[in-house]
Amino acid sequence: MGTIISIANQKGGVGKTTTAINLAASLAAAEKTCLLVDCDPQGNATTGLGGDKGEGSAGLYDMMLGSEPESRVIVSTDLPGLDLVGATANLIGAEVELVSMEKREYRLRRKLFPLKERYDYIFLDCPPSLGFLTVNAMTASDSVIIPLQCEFYALEGLTQLLKTIRAVRQGLNPSLDVEGILLTMYDARNNLTVQVEDEVRGHFKAAVFQTIIPRNVRLSEAPSHGKPVLLYDITSKGAQSYLALAKELVERGNRQ
Amino acid sequence: MGTIISIANQKGGVGKTTTAINLAASLAAAEKTCLLVDCDPQGNATTGLGGDKGEGSAGLYDMMLGSEPESRVIVSTDLPGLDLVGATANLIGAEVELVSMEKREYRLRRKLFPLKERYDYIFLDCPPSLGFLTVNAMTASDSVIIPLQCEFYALEGLTQLLKTIRAVRQGLNPSLDVEGILLTMYDARNNLTVQVEDEVRGHFKAAVFQTIIPRNVRLSEAPSHGKPVLLYDITSKGAQSYLALAKELVERGNRQ
Numbered sequence: 001m002g003t004i005i006s007i008a009n010q011k012g013g014v015g016k017t018t019t020a021i022n023l024a025a026s027l028a029a030a031e032k033t034c035l036l037v038d039c040d041p042q043g044n045a046t047t048g049l050g051g052d053k054g055e056g057s058a059g060l061y062d063m064m065l066g067s068e069p070e071s072r073v074i075v076s077t078d079l080p081g082l083d084l085v086g087a088t089a090n091l092i093g094a095e096v097e098l099v100s101m102e103k104r105e106y107r108l109r110r111k112l113f114p115l116k117e118r119y120d121y122i123f124l125d126c127p128p129s130l131g132f133l134t135v136n137a138m139t140a141s142d143s144v145i146i147p148l149q150c151e152f153y154a155l156e157g158l159t160q161l162l163k164t165i166r167a168v169r170q171g172l173n174p175s176l177d178v179e180g181i182l183l184t185m186y187d188a189r190n191n192l193t194v195q196v197e198d199e200v201r202g203h204f205k206a207a208v209f210q211t212i213i214p215r216n217v218r219l220s221e222a223p224s225h226g227k228p229v230l231l232y233d234i235t236s237k238g239a240q241s242y243l244a245l246a247k248e249l250v251e252r253g254n255r256q
Numbered sequence: 257m258g259t260i261i262s263i264a265n266q267k268g269g270v271g272k273t274t275t276a277i278n279l280a281a282s283l284a285a286a287e288k289t290c291l292l293v294d295c296d297p298q299g300n301a302t303t304g305l306g307g308d309k310g311e312g313s314a315g316l317y318d319m320m321l322g323s324e325p326e327s328r329v330i331v332s333t334d335l336p337g338l339d340l341v342g343a344t345a346n347l348i349g350a351e352v353e354l355v356s357m358e359k360r361e362y363r364l365r366r367k368l369f370p371l372k373e374r375y376d377y378i379f380l381d382c383p384p385s386l387g388f389l390t391v392n393a394m395t396a397s398d399s400v401i402i403p404l405q406c407e408f409y410a411l412e413g414l415t416q417l418l419k420t421i422r423a424v425r426q427g428l429n430p431s432l433d434v435e436g437i438l439l440t441m442y443d444a445r446n447n448l449t450v451q452v453e454d455e456v457r458g459h460f461k462a463a464v465f466q467t468i469i470p471r472n473v474r475l476s477e478a479p480s481h482g483k484p485v486l487l488y489d490i491t492s493k494g495a496q497s498y499l500a501l502a503k504e505l506v507e508r509g510n511r512q
């Protein structure tokens with residue numbers, strides 16, 4: 001039985017999409033079967049994996065409204081073992097269209113639950129907000145990975161995010177856990193980075209992944225080639241750090 | 257008669273808040289009267305200017321629902337000539353609470369229009385989404401400044417943003433213009449940065465500000481002191497670039 005994990009943080013630009021793509025790809029390279037679901041109407045995870053957001057393509061919107069067969073919604077990627085449910089532009093409208101539906105927060109959960117049989121990991125890349133799509137993703141998930149940029153504003157938003165996770169746990173999904181906080185865009189030469197790390201590790205202790213993702217230009221170049229960084233430049237620090245994260249995640253899972 | 261300018265881009269973490277705070281502060285230092293309105297429930301602009309988001313404070317939520325007198329909603333900052341309307345946590349709920357109100361997209365416009373008599377510039381810091389608060393801000397504005405991080409995903413989102421601006425112009429605010437595209441977090445040593453600049457200047461020509469905002473650690477340190485960068489370290493490249501941007505904005509205004 002696979003695990004469903006949301007990659008969420010309402011603070012913008014903290015590395016949610018970069019983490020979703022490269023963690024899923026690293027696990028696929030380690031012979032796990034993975035599905036990446038792009039829950040952000042921006043569709044960055046879709047483009048970053050070479051997926052199609054065009055008129056004729058089907059994606060999460062179709063999955064949630066049930067308008068297309070699964071075989072059209074789930075597509076393969078350049079990496080064996082990694083499939084994708086992309087985001088299409090109409091995803092922006094899903095919230096309004098589902099507003100009258102009963103139990104609309106459970107929509108994604110109902111659609112993804114059967115897929116836990118086929119995938120070891122299902123990752124949900126969330127938009128930078130705590131609205132309908134993020135709540136749907138958290139309601140469908142076993143746990144949440146919180147990418148945290150080592151900056152002042154990113155730290156400020158953590159309290160609000162943890163409140164939302166607690167609210168989803170109490171109201172919609174009692175088994176939702178925090179998988180871990182992941183320090184991203186880490187620059188050891190920068191005082192602010194080290195201060196944020198000290199504060200976060202001091203406060204959240206073992207909930208913070210040991211693996212740190214360094215600032216690495218290869219990570220921001222790979223998406224323009226529609227590839228995860230391990231297919232773009234596996235020797236880079238960026239690729240190596242996500243491979244290490246994948247290993248840490250698997251080991252955590254084995255211990256439980 | 258002052259000008260109302262939205263700082264908007266649905267891509268997260270591109271420098272919207274940093275631009276709103278430091279451009280407004282730079283104009284205030286140049287003897288213009290400025291008001292910064294924090295339209296993002298995250299409240300980063302509020303904290304970055306030393307404002308209070310606590311239980312007892314009033315802010316944009318109260319302004320939009322008309323539940324507090326203006327004297328409690330508009331507060332002064334450390335910088336003479338720069339006032340703030342902060343974001344409080346209840347701002348998240350404004351969309352739902354205003355859903356039954358007539359012409360709810362015009363709410364902010366009606367509240368801000370009279371303030372154009374008292375301020376030379378009113379800046380609206382938008383959240384990373386194209387939802388209700390951003391549409392309200394654009395409907396209230398004369399123009400939009402688009403901060404653009406020199407990265408692949410940020411470029412991808414530009415088309416969607418320009419579509420939304422056109423839609424607001426056609427349906428809600430016929431005089432809405434693009435003030436300019438501002439290149440942010442610019443790192444001249446990075447190929448991707450230069451490629452993005454070439455593409456954007458090639459395509460958008462004079463709509464792109466001459467002033468470029470470099471990546472500069474002082475810009476990310478200043479918010480933790482609740483100060484704009486010109487009060488934190490005026491000699492820094494970050495502070496100097498926003499002073500140059502203020503000058504370019506004023507000169508553009510004079511030419512029209």
Ligand SMILES: Nc1ncnc2c1ncn2[C@@H]1O[C@H](COP(=O)(O)OP(=O)(O)OP(=O)(O)O)[C@@H](O)[C@H]1O
Nearest residue numbers: 012013014015016017018128214215216220268407
């Ligand atoms: N470790 C890193 N080193 C260098 N660049 C990075 C790193 N992680 C992400 N980036 C780049 O920083 C930008 C923001 O990252 P990303 O888009 O993954 O964040 P996000 O949280 O998904 O953003 P949004 O809030 O818009 O969804 C992107 O251009 C990405 O390529």
Ligand SMILES: Nc1ncnc2c1ncn2[C@@H]1O[C@H](COP(=O)(O)OP(=O)(O)OP(=O)(O)O)[C@@H](O)[C@H]1O
Nearest residue numbers: 012151268269270271272273274384470471472476
């Ligand atoms: N030119 C710059 N150089 C270095 N750091 C910067 C620069 N501009 C912004 N930052 C930092 O990068 C992060 C993102 O910037 P900011 O929060 O202003 O973006 P935003 O677009 O407002 O994000 P959001 O989408 O969450 O509202 C912040 O931590 C900020 O301090």
Ligand SMILES: [Mg+2]
Nearest residue numbers: 016017040044
């Ligand atoms: Mg993203």
Ligand SMILES: [Mg+2]
Nearest residue numbers: 272273296300
């Ligand atoms: Mg912001």
